[in-house]
Structure formats: C-alpha cells, structure tokens
Amino acid sequence: MANVRSTYTDSVQFYGQEDPRELVARFGSPLYVYNENVLRSCCRDLTSLSDLPGFQVNYSAKANTNPSLLRIIRSEGCVVDAMSPGELYVNQLAGFPKGEITYVCNNVSAEELKNAAEHCDVVSVDSLAQLELLGQAAPGSRVMVRFNPGIGAGHSDKVVTGGKKTKFGVDPDMLPQVQDIVARHQLCLVGVNQHIGSLFMEAGPYLEAMEVLLSMAEKLMALGYPLEIIDFGGGFGMPYHKYEGQPRMDMQALGKALHGCLAAWVEKTGYKGRFFIEPGRYVVAECGVVLGTVHAVKNNGPHRYAGTDIGFTVLARPMLYDAFHDVEIYRDGGQPDDRLMEQTLVGNICESGDILAKDRALPPIEQGDVIAMLDAGAYGWVMASTYNHRLRPAEVLIGADGKARLIRRRETLEDLTAALILD
Template sequence: MSDIRSTYTDSLNFYGSHTPLELAETYGTPLYIYNEGILRERCRDLMTLTSHPGFGVNYSVKANANPALLRIIRQEGLVVDAMSPGELFMDELAGFTAGEILYISNNNSPEELQNALAHGLLVSVDSLSQLDALGRLNRGGKVMVRFNPGIGAGHHAKVITAGKETKFGVTPDKMDEVFALLAEHRMTLAGINQHIGSLFMEPDGYLEAAAVLLHLAQSLPGNALEKLEIIDFGGGFGIPYRKYEQQPRLDLAELGRRLHELLSGWARKTGYAGRFLIEPGRYVAAECGVLLGRVHAVKNNGDKRYVGTDLGFNVLVRPAMYDSFHDLEIYRRPGERAPSQEPQLQTVVGNICESGDILAKDRLLPVMREGDVLGVLDAGAYGFVMASNYNQRRLPAEVLIQSNGTARLIRRRETLEDLARGFAGL
C-alpha cells in the first residue's frame, strides 16, 4: 500500500493481517472496521481506574450496540445500560443478565417501562412524571433517580446533559417531591445517578460533579442513604480526535487517583458499602472503529476543491450534526502514487443531496483523487448506531479485526430488499 497518510493506524497494526484496500475490496464501502485489541484495552483502562470495592463500569450501549462488540465488553467485566426496548434486546442477545443491565429511562411510555420491569431491571427515571408513572406500575418496588447536578460539560451544546439548558434529570430542589412520590408508591430509592455531558478532556468538572452527587446522597432524608445500592456518576470521558495533531489524551491516571481518594474517603465517612459506577460509552468504543469509504469524484468550484465520497451523513452524522472533527487517512494502491504535490485545502463531502453533507471542511491534506480509499478515524462510537437510510441508501457492513489479526463480518450490508421489508401491501 502506498503510504499516503496512514501512520496512525500503521502504528497500531489496526487492520491486522489485512490492508484497508483489501477490506474495501472484499466487503465494499462504506464499511465500519473495529479492532478487538483496542476495544479490550479501552475497557481495561476504565476497569482499573480505581480499586475501590464495588467500583464498576457501566457501558452506554447507545454508543455502539453491535452484539459482537457487546460480548467482548461483557468478557472484560463491564455492565451495560439500555435506553429502549431495542437496546435491551441487544444487551440480552450479547449475554448480559438482568443484574448486569440498568434501564436508563428518558421520557419512556408506560409500555416501555413495563417491558423493563418484566425483564427484571432496575429503572432509572429522570423526572417526577416518570417516577409517578413507574410507581403506578411497580408499587413497592425499587427505583433509581437521575439528578441534575447543575454542572454540564461537552464539546457541543447538543451533548451537554446537565445544567440549566438541558432536558435531563431532576433538580435537587425537587427532593421533597421525589420522596413524597416514593412514599405514595411505597418505593425504595435504590440508586441515584447523573450525567454531565459528553467528551470532557479534563478531570476537574467530572470530579466536581461527582462530589456534588455524593453530597446529595449524604443529605438524603431519613435513612435513605442506608438503602442506596448504586451511585452512578455518569460518563462523558473524552478521546483525542485530532490524532495527527498529537492531541493529548484524558489523563486517566490523575482522574483515577483523585476519584479513588474521593470515593474511599466518602465511603469511610458515611459507611456506604454499595456500588459506584461510571458510565462511559465513547471512551470504550470510539477508538476501536474506523470507517472506510471511497473517493468517487473530485472537482473545483471556484477556488475550493471538493472531494466526493460515498461517506454521506447517512453513514456518519456526527460532523453534520455536531460539527465534529474526525481525522482522515488516505490509502492508495502501490504504484499509483500521484506526482509529489504540496498538501492542499480540500473539503470532503458525501453523496447525500444536502449542502450540509460535509465530512471534513477545508482540511489541509495530501491531494486526493478518484479511487482513493479514505479511513475516518475514531468512528466506533456514535457511528453506525446513528446511521440512517436517508436518500434510501443502504446501511453499511461492519467487520471485526479479531485479536489474531483476521477479519470477521459481524453485520452484513443491507440489500435493496431490506429497504422494502417494512412496507405493507406491496
């Protein structure tokens, strides 16, 4: 393979015993590729964050719900959450049991809440309305309540999940109303949780919010703290998306040290002996995934050079939805290297009929041409799970590079017949 731009994946032997060109030829593009070794390494990063008894990692399945990956995550000792009947189905398909799944409710219908209860799950609610609805369905049962600590963090307003400008959580000033509903339905508060947002790269905000939740737990009325089984601090652990700029990683060693001190000191002071959970999704799955696509057309509109690919926002919506940055690699067959040219500003676009279908805007990259294969780095989280059939494009295939370096298809590409499967009367 001509090494146009591939030093990052080369350094990891990301594609195992294959090349990205071989994988693109074999399985077609667009194509999601996942590396098992990297996935396991990220799980272990988090599982060893602190040795405090009862500490665990609750993987947020919304980041990537492929059962083949979920099985690996379960093997590494993580538990999972579910936010819908579909996610619950995938969790169970991967082998997770009721005691290994939390149901993180968000404006769910009574039917969805009843489904979670029927599967034996502890349900987290994030409003008084949902607490009341669950109480009517589960009188005398247990519940988890999501609180809003008033501290938000994230790379974009759309992923900040705490503070005043978000729909999530119960504010602490509603505590009396929470306990009135618990008493009315004779329910036990078995857990409290929060989530401040997505993609934080410094530990301070996360630890500050964790301390706020612990203070809230300690100030619960009556003997409620003694009945708590789970305190879940949420997630948002960031990863460095700017690989070719050597963006520094989140300092997990510092975060782990400070988190361990916080948890251990608080547990000693209060006598709490339940579980502490963190709730990362992106950190677990993002870096194990690369999205492959092909360049099909290049052109200049005025002074702007456009590189047209099959990587529309139907395949990866993050850049269009969140203005997210993903680094790109460029692969080309041996002997097909273009004459040496200085890198140029290029805008990489997809094949969707929308002007916002932009994967990378005004990037200084080696000059691309028709036939090149592109690798979109860090696409393992919020990639395939947010893909759609817009413009009636088919969902891509997914392939796992196993620990022995071989490739295994873990989801086939959709067919045209799949597009019509849900229609009636044809």
C-alpha cells in the first residue's frame, strides 16, 4: 500500500487487508486503529524475558483499557493491574479473575481501598497514610508496599516516578513504621514493588533499582514476612522516532541480565514466590495509530500549518509532554514522496498549544490527506477528552486475519449530555 509516506506501516503490514483511507471513510475521522499481530508480538517480547518459575508480566492497564485488547493481552499469559474502580471494572469485563488483578493506587479513599481489597489479589499502597487507611478500612487484607528506590528514569520530568522529587513510594528508612501499621491492623504484607519512570531506553537504572528492591525483600523475608510478589515496575521504552532509525531497546540483553539476577537471588534466598514486571507502554504503544483528516493548509509568514481533526482531545501526549509521534501521509493515488519541507501539524481545538508535530520535515501535506500519528496505542484514547465538546473517536482492531472490526463506537451528541439533569 505504498503511499506518500507509509514505509513503516507497510513494513509491518499494519493495516492488513485494509486501507487507511477506506477505514476513515467507513468508521469516521479521527479514528484509532490497532493491530492484533503487533500487540501479540510486543507481549511476547516481555513474557520471554525470563522462563524462571513465577516470572510474570503484569500489564499496567492505564496505558490502554479497551477490553478487546485486554483479552488479547490475557491470552498471551499476562496478568493485569488497576489504578481505579473503573480500570478494575473493565479488567473484570475482559475476563481477568480476582487472582490476576493487582490494585496499584495512590491518594485514594477508604471506600476505594476497601473495594480493591475485596476484588483484587493484592492492594499496593505507596505511603504510610494509605497503609494506615487500608488497615482501618479492610483490616487483615493482603497488601503490597511500594518503596521508593531513590533512582529515577524517563523521557520527561512528568514521568519520572522514582527518586526524591516524586510523589510516589515509601522511603525505605520508614520500614519500622510500615511494620507497626501492618501489625496493628493485622495486614498481610505479601509483596513489595517500585517504579522508576517511563520510556527509558537503557536497562542500567532499572537493573540497579532491581537490586535495591531485592535487598528490601530479603530484609522483610528475614523478618518473617511471607512475601509472594516482588514487582520491579515497568517503563521500558520503544522507538517513537521510527523514520530516523531509532534503535529498539535491547530486550535480549535486558532479559539475559534480568533472568541472571533473579535466578541467582532465588538460589541464594530460596524464594518461591512471583516476580512481576509492570509494563504498559511497551505492550500497546506500537500496536496503535490514530488516523485523522487534513481540513486546511495555510502559511502564516514563513510557517506552514496543516490543520487536522486530531486535536489534543484525541491525542494529548504532544501537548502534555512535548511527546514525539512519527507521521505518515496517505492520499488517493498517493505515491512515495521524498521531498521534505518544514510543516507544523495542528488540531482543531481553540488553544495555541494544540500542536501535534512542530516544525517537522515532511513531504508536502495537502488538504484532504489522511494522516497517521504512529505509536498511539499507549496513553492515546485513554487520555482523550470532550473538551470543546468534541466527540471521542471510535476504535478499530485489525485482527490476525487482516480484517478490521469495530471495538468502540464513536461517541454521539447524546453521549455528551447523558449524565446531565435537565430541568
């Protein structure tokens, strides 16, 4: 399906038997499109990191909660976490039983903690206050404590979740207070976890933080706590700059180092529980694109703008994090075009910050073109909103057979007012 700029999706047969322009014509614009084969491949990258008994991929559902994708992820052997009652509900809809759901939250109510304790295998808390609240709301429940390893990594300060400048985690020096709260409320401390950040491409900080958490786990086991879960978090990066040849994270090297570290620790300690990694982005980012239509092209002075219907209500990451997404361009009768000119892609929201790609060198974009923002499967639809009363888009899955099926309908004007009480 070679088109104006389509080398990447052509190379992985992303659209299967479909054509992106025909998908937009059939399901509307903008439109999220996912590929089942890509999703399964990414799951297998992670499940193959170690064959150690007890090693599991605990998918971080906040990255994408569509139940159709969750079912595929479960079928690949992954378990799942939830960060809210809503995520817990869709995890259950997708078929995950209680024993396969971990509740990973912060700064939530006693009511929410009690609900999580009743419907999840274990509840993770990341502060003494939340541990105390869980003990009051659900004494005797199974708990995992999130410790801050003092190490952070990520592509933006907004996604670094370890170290001293983050809201997440309990300082390891507060272990005596943790023990006191656990004892007073007869909580069952069955796990420890951590998370250092998101979208790191080098394994060094992750492996260093693993050693910190294993040391904490060993200390707790020596104190008599029956640990069943040691969760090292996620954050593995993937290449967003595909047209620049950005290399992938070396998952083979990561797996060798991770497996070696865990195997040696198991032999040393006799631990028989589970080891979790907790990826979200790596699982779903590359399996999704968002398609949109170019409705206007203009120049303001020397600056060329291509105006699309993909506002930040559809794809928020560029606005929130200055995140980069590669762009593909399709048009009727389009042919590969190597000419490049500096252009800025913008959306349809009445905000100056509604920018998808700033000053990007791309083939000349024309009114009527369909564009794809690549690697939008993670933190795409789940971050969409109805600001400006724009409707959220439909979602389509390209199955293993190469055919498209609707997995979420486009919102309607009636959906916008469904919760209103009109006098």
